[in-house]
Amino acid sequence: MSNANNSLERVQASLARRYRAERRFVWYGRLAVMFALLFVVILFTDIISKGAGAFRLTYARLDITFDPALIGVNDLSDRAVVAAGDWDSLVKTAARARFDGVSGRKAKRELNALFSSGAGYDLKDLLLENPAWLGQTKSLWLLVDDDIDTYFKSRLDGEAYAARVSERQIDWIDQLVEDGDMELRFNQTFFTRGDSREPEQAGIRGALVGSLFTLLVAFCLSFPIGVGAAVYLEEFAPKSRWTEFIEVNINNLAAVPSIIFGMLGLAVFINFFGVPRSIPLLGGMVLTLMTLPTIIITSRAAIKSVPPSIREAALGMGASRHQVVLHHVLPLALPGMLTGAIIGMAQALGETAPLLMIGMIAFIVDVPTGMMDTATVLPVQIFLWSDSPERAFVEKTSAAIMVLLGFLIVMNMAAVLIRKRLERRW
Amino acid sequence: MANSEMIESVNNVSESGTERQTVGASFCDDPKFSIRNASVFYAEKQAIFDVSVDIARHEVIAMIGPSGCGKSTFLRSLNRMNDTVEDCRVEGGFHLDGQDIYQDNMDVVALRAQVGMVFQKPNPFPKSIYENVAYGPRIHGLADSRVDLDEIVEDSLRRASLWDEVKDRLHQPGTGLSGGQQQRLCIARTIAVNPEVILMDEPCSALDPIATARIEELIEELSQNFTIAIVTHSMQQAARVSSRTAYFHLGELIEVNPTEMVFTTPEHELTEAYITGRFG
Ligand SMILES: Nc1ncnc2c1ncn2[C@@H]1O[C@H](COP(=O)(O)OP(=O)(O)OP(=O)(O)O)[C@@H](O)[C@H]1O
Ligand SMILES: [Mg+2]
Numbered sequence: 001m002s003n004a005n006n007s008l009e010r011v012q013a014s015l016a017r018r019y020r021a022e023r024r025f026v027w028y029g030r031l032a033v034m035f036a037l038l039f040v041v042i043l044f045t046d047i048i049s050k051g052a053g054a055f056r057l058t059y060a061r062l063d064i065t066f067d068p069a070l071i072g073v074n075d076l077s078d079r080a081v082v083a084a085g086d087w088d089s090l091v092k093t094a095a096r097a098r099f100d101g102v103s104g105r106k107a108k109r110e111l112n113a114l115f116s117s118g119a120g121y122d123l124k125d126l127l128l129e130n131p132a133w134l135g136q137t138k139s140l141w142l143l144v145d146d147d148i149d150t151y152f153k154s155r156l157d158g159e160a161y162a163a164r165v166s167e168r169q170i171d172w173i174d175q176l177v178e179d180g181d182m183e184l185r186f187n188q189t190f191f192t193r194g195d196s197r198e199p200e201q202a203g204i205r206g207a208l209v210g211s212l213f214t215l216l217v218a219f220c221l222s223f224p225i226g227v228g229a230a231v232y233l234e235e236f237a238p239k240s241r242w243t244e245f246i247e248v249n250i251n252n253l254a255a256v257p258s259i260i261f262g263m264l265g266l267a268v269f270i271n272f273f274g275v276p277r278s279i280p281l282l283g284g285m286v287l288t289l290m291t292l293p294t295i296i297i298t299s300r301a302a303i304k305s306v307p308p309s310i311r312e313a314a315l316g317m318g319a320s321r322h323q324v325v326l327h328h329v330l331p332l333a334l335p336g337m338l339t340g341a342i343i344g345m346a347q348a349l350g351e352t353a354p355l356l357m358i359g360m361i362a363f364i365v366d367v368p369t370g371m372m373d374t375a376t377v378l379p380v381q382i383f384l385w386s387d388s389p390e391r392a393f394v395e396k397t398s399a400a401i402m403v404l405l406g407f408l409i410v411m412n413m414a415a416v417l418i419r420k421r422l423e424r425r426w
Numbered sequence: 427m428a429n430s431e432m433i434e435s436v437n438n439v440s441e442s443g444t445e446r447q448t449v450g451a452s453f454c455d456d457p458k459f460s461i462r463n464a465s466v467f468y469a470e471k472q473a474i475f476d477v478s479v480d481i482a483r484h485e486v487i488a489m490i491g492p493s494g495c496g497k498s499t500f501l502r503s504l505n506r507m508n509d510t511v512e513d514c515r516v517e518g519g520f521h522l523d524g525q526d527i528y529q530d531n532m533d534v535v536a537l538r539a540q541v542g543m544v545f546q547k548p549n550p551f552p553k554s555i556y557e558n559v560a561y562g563p564r565i566h567g568l569a570d571s572r573v574d575l576d577e578i579v580e581d582s583l584r585r586a587s588l589w590d591e592v593k594d595r596l597h598q599p600g601t602g603l604s605g606g607q608q609q610r611l612c613i614a615r616t617i618a619v620n621p622e623v624i625l626m627d628e629p630c631s632a633l634d635p636i637a638t639a640r641i642e643e644l645i646e647e648l649s650q651n652f653t654i655a656i657v658t659h660s661m662q663q664a665a666r667v668s669s670r671t672a673y674f675h676l677g678e679l680i681e682v683n684p685t686e687m688v689f690t691t692p693e694h695e696l697t698e699a700y701i702t703g704r705f706g
Contacts, residue, residue, distance in 0.1 A: 239512055309549035313612070315510060316545070317562045318538035318619065327561075328551060 047405070051398025054190060057200060058149040059141040060114065061181040062094040064123060066133050076131050087120035088112075091142060099172055110166050114173075116143040118201045141185065146199040146392035148173065152182065161391075190399065194365045195381065199392035202385070204400050206367045210280055210360070210375030211349060211407075217284020217371060218291060218348050223341050225288070226295030227330075230337075233296075234303040235325050254293035261290045262357025270358060277359035281371040286354050291344035298340025302333035335422035342415040346408050352379040378404045449693045450683035451670075452479045458623060458653045459504065464518035466499050466508065473499045476518075477679040479672060481623075486645060486654045488664035488685065491674035492700065497657040500674070501625050504655065505541035506534050522623070539566050542621035546628040548608035550600035550615070555592050558600040558611055559583060562619035578618055586614035587644055606637025613644065617652070624648065626656040630663065642667050661701055665689050673697045 068074050070093060073085040095111050096102055102111055116122075119142045126140070127133055144152070147164040152173065154161035162170065176182035194206030229250075237243040265286035269275045275282045306329050314324045355361070360376050361384065368375035376384070378400060385397040453460075457480035466474035473496045481487050489497045499508070506527065508514045520527045527537055539562075550558050559579045562568070569575035579596075583589040588610045592603070600611050609629055616624055626645075630638040645654060645667045658664050664671050664685060671688040673681045673696070681694040692698040 307549075309545065309547060310551060312507070312510070312545060313549045313551060313615075314561075316505070316507060316538060316543035317565070317615065318535045319561075319565050320535050323565055327565075332552065 047398045047401050051395055051400075051402045053153055054395040054399030055187050056184040057187040057189065058144045058152040059183060059185045060144050060176050061139060061141050062091070062098055063137055064090055064094045064140050064142075065137040066090065066123075066127055066135060067093075068134060073134075076128060076134065082124065082128070085124065087124045088117075089120075090123050091115050091119045099175065107168060110168050111172065113145055114148055114169060116145050116200045117198055118196075119143050143189070143200055144182075146390060149200055150391050153184070156184070164391075190396075194367045195363060195376070195384070196365060197363075199388075199390045199396060202393075202396060204378065204381060204403060206364055207376050207378045207381035207400070208403070210283075210364075210368050211377040213280035213368060213371055213375065214283040214287060214355075214360075214377055215345055215349060217281055218287040219341065219345055221284065221288040222291045222295050222344065223337075226292050226341070226344075227299050227337055229292075229296050230299030230303055231325055231330070234300050235321065235329065250293050250296050254297060257353070258290050258351055259353040259357060261286055262354030264289060265354060266357050276372070278362050278364075278374040278376075279372050280368065280375050282358050283355050283360050283375075283377065284371075286358055287348040287351060290351065290354060291341075291348050294344040294347065295337075295341050298343070299333070299337045302336025302340065303329055305336065306332045335418055339415045339419050342411050342418070346411040346415075349377075349407060349411070350379055350404065352377075352383055355380055356383075378407075448478065448679045448682060450681045450687075452672075452679070452682040454480045454482045456483070457481055458483045458523065459655075460519075460521045461504075462519040462521075464500070464503065464516070464520065466496070466503055466517075467515040468499075468511070469513045473677050474503070475677045479679060479682055481653060481655060482670075484649060484651070484653055485670060486649045486656060486668045488668035488671045489655065489657045489674060490659070490661060490664050490671060490700070491680075493659075495674040496677040497674050498627050501627055501655060501657050502543075504623070504625055505538050505543055507538075507543060509534060539619050540621050541623040541625060542616035542619065544609070544612050544616055544624065544626040544629050547632050548605055548612055550603070550608050550611050552599065552601055554597045555583075555600045555603070555611060556596040558615050559618045562615060566619055568619065582614040582618035583611075585617055585648070586610045587640065587647075588614055604637070606633045606640060609633060609637070609641060610644065613641070613648075617648070621652065623653045623655065626654065628657050628659060631659060638663070661689065673700065675700070 067090075070089050071085040071087060073081055076082060092108075092112055095114065096108075099111065102108060122143060123140070148169065151161060151165045151170075165173075173182060189201060190203045192205055193201060193203030196202040233243060233247065237246075265282065269282055269285055270277055275285070310328050310332070311324055314328050315321075319327065355377060361380050362374060362376065363384070364374050364376050366373070382397055382400045382404065385393045385400060459481035461480070462478045464474055464477045465472060477500060489501065491497055502508045503516050504520065504527075506516075508516055516528060522537070522540065526532065527541075551561065553561075556579055559582050560569075560575050563575060563578050569578055580589060580593075583592060588607060591607060592611075600608065603611060609632070613624075613629075630641050633641065642663060645656065648654060649667075656664075656667065668685045670682060671685045672679060673688065673692075673694070675696050681688065681692060681697045683693060687693075688697060689701055692701060
């Protein structure tokens with residue numbers, strides 16, 4: 001009896017200590033989670049605050065007269081003549097007409113520098129769309145130069161950054177603002193154009209399409225190969241030293257730095273097989289090397305999670321091994337495999353290093369139209385922009401990061417959704 | 427004390443290798459299955475020692491014995507399910523209707539169509555009830571048309587006395603049934619390919635008494651058309667469903683006799699010790 005009392009006392013004495021330890025433990029976990037969340041919040045606020053501006057650009061309104069004599073184009077159907085036309089003069093003339101008292105070379109140059117060097121070509125495109133405008137005068141919104149854009153945006157924020165604009169230019173801008181002829185408008189260019197040396201004309205479409213093609217290739221190659229390898233290793237391979245060796249190596253491969261895969265791609269695909277560099281096909285092949293281990297490992301886990309009782313049942317019915325795999329294992333493992341593949345693709349989407357090795361870092365203006373066009377990808381585009389000296393590229397960089405993160409989030413959500421949707425039902 | 431002595435003495439016997447004689451009536455004329463000097467090894471470890479027994483046509487033979495004595499191992503060697511176990515080795519003669527099932531030219535797929543199996547835990551496929559039953563006939567090409575298949579499915583479900591309960595929900599998942607219904611579904615699935623022998627490994631151990639009673643009834647009915655070997659831990663069940671009972675002990679077949687006799691006047695002292703509950 002006294003013995004029992006004694007141990008009860010001891011238990012109670014230790015209880016307080018155990019509860020304290022538990023509370024400590026819980027708090028430790030909470031702190032860790034909060035810490036992680038804090039970093040996520042900081043990252044997102046930083047990127048969004050920097051990048052949000054890139055979705056709007058500064059435009060100025062001018063009265064443009066499409067004077068055939070000025071451009072040197074009478075017949076819009078003749079492409080050679082249209083291409084040789086002096087489209088910039090449209091902007092220059094209209095600008096000079098807008099502000100009086102502009103004289104001297106320096107002033108003229110500064111005036112011309114208000115507008116984007118691409119403004120003339122935009123007008124050409126507009127005119128080609130509306131051929132009836134030839135000879136008429138229209139009030140149109142024109143893209144301004146990136147320095148002006150930066151100045152105007154910073155001025156709206158209350159802290160004008162005037163380092164790269166002159167007194168005269170500020171004067172003109174004041175006039176435009178006063179007349180309501182300068183404002184921020186949605187930056188369509190960002191989503192419809194490829195890269196450019198001029199920040200105001202640069203867009204991510206080229207990189208986006210490049211990424212898309214690259215991922216498509218990577219998925220089409222790595223999913224069937226990865227699933228095939230996983231099925232063989234899990235279901236058919238005899239458990240021998242040899243398969244064990246393969247297994248260990250696949251697991252090791254998953255930990256190899258991605259740049260090594262780039263080197264491998266360079267050595268094998270470019271130097272040996274002579275695949276042209278900088279194209280999505282090659283990028284996809286290199287990313288396949290990189291994502292294969294991930295896909296094999298997740299697919300094997302998915303196959304392993306199919307309960308052995310299902311296999312036994314099918315075997316007991318007289319199903320052959322390939323029927324067991326095809327009829328029972330694969331359908332049940334598919335959600336897990338797809339999840340793994342999507343996560344692998346998300347990894348590949350964010351991958352930069354191996355693609356640098358195979359020349360996908362080139363400056364490419366044209367939006368790629370196929371697997372064989374030179375292209376770049378989103379993360380490389382981000383890298384390129386972040387390396388550019390122009391201040392306007394800072395917000396472009398952040399905006400591109402936002403787009404990339406958006407895609408990553410969507411892909412990860414898709415993975416979660418698939419898992420939820422096709423949740424195992426046994 | 428008595429228990430451990432008993433087990434020790436058996437160990438001594440088997441190690442010395444003198445007495446490997448099964449007592450009782452283990453053989454019969456014109457058997458469905460005849461097993462001679464069967465031994466099963468898991469890697470180096472021997473799980474079945476030199477077992478010889480016949481299984482008669484359309485009989486229900488029960489296999490009882492303490493846990494780990496090798497009942498499942500023996501049962502699984504009858505339709506070569508042990509092939510799927512890495513480094514499991516089977517020796518001895520296994521003849522189904524006079525044909526050696528471990529012969530090289532014996533097709534496992536065909537064998538398993540002849541010798542079906544019902545497992546301890548109900549394991550319907552995560553597909554509809556209909557698909558569960560139709561699976562076997564499909565892979566073996568037993569049905570010529572959809573109508574044929576429907577017929578087989580209905581017939582199998584009726585014979586497994588499940589039809590009335592599921593006829594309105596044939597296309598709902600089989601995993602949504604109760605445990606007892608699932609096990610009957612598994613039986614229906616097995617008999618859908620019209621096997622000759624059905625092996626059952628503790629088919630009722632996951633079920634409540636009412637579901638168990640239904641399965642037992644079913645076994646009795648099925649015994650008119652099929653040969654059934656059933657492993658069970660319940661001696662009452664063995665007594666209720668089987669005509670002969672085989673008692674296994676530490677991998678050896680100790681006694682095979684008519685069920686009544688095993689449970690009233692067992693020949694071997696180990697059998698007696700087991701059925702009177704002195705160990706197990
Ligand atoms: N896959 C396996 N690998 C190695 N040893 C095994 C394997 N399966 C069974 N054994 C061993 O073989 C022996 C017989 O096992 P078995 O499952 O046949 O016994 P059992 O009589 O069915 O027992 P229970 O009544 O508990 O189901 C046991 O000692 C067991 O440890
Ligand atoms: Mg067992």
